[in-house]
Amino acid sequence: MPKRSIEIDDEVFAFLQSRSEPLVDTPNDVLRRLLLTDSGLPAKSGEERRPGDLMPFITAGLLEAGDKLVHVQPRRGLTHEATVTADGWLEIEDGRAFSKPSPALKAQTGVDINGYGKYVLKKNPEVRLQDLREQLRGGA
Template identity: 80%
Template sequence: MATRTIEIDDEVFAFLQHHSEPLVDTPNDVLRRLLLADPAQRPATTPGRRPGDLMPFIKAGLLKPGDKLVHVQPRRGLTHEATVTPDGWIEIEDGREFSKPSPALKAQTGVDINGYGKYVLKDDNEVRLQDLRDRLRGEA
């Protein structure tokens, strides 16, 4: 398959980044998904984007869109918040969205951290995403 080079402005590039899975999708992957994919195969919640890893939790009633996830780094005096999106992604404070918890938490802390093990529900600091995942697996 032949490749072509195109120039895009910053606004279009930001749009492509918003609709991509970081470190997985290339700009071409995003354009192909948005422009050429069968519309019946696209998720209903966000056009051109596959559901995130938290979608099964939403469907099972264990999470809901808008739920806040928190990770506290006491020695650094930092608290990181993230929000569950309607399509099961995780939106961090700067507006970036991730399909998986660990890359989202890495973007917030700068180090590899198990997002399932470290994110907790804001209103219930005893419930980790891992606890919810264990419940989900137990119900399956």
């Protein structure tokens, strides 16, 4: 896809930064999410939904439907678990589903947190979701 350049003022850039996942999103990622997707919000019951952000991981064989991702908060003695769905979403313990890892983890912890950096595979806790993301991008 050809790249295009646009100029934005400081106020618009600050807005994009406030909607980004630190150290993960580019301004283009934020604009794409805000303008072309559902913003990672939970799906409404019975609503047809687009494939989630983990669909490319499933397609590439890095994840399977039913895989569990976990985040452990040792100081609090809490473990949060999310299940990968067949359409690349994450379903958390209370039944809510999210198209993106970070909003799912925020729903579990109550704070903004990088889901790619913090979720690990339950079947192999040495592997972070970020590690799989790097493999998907050809970095591993």
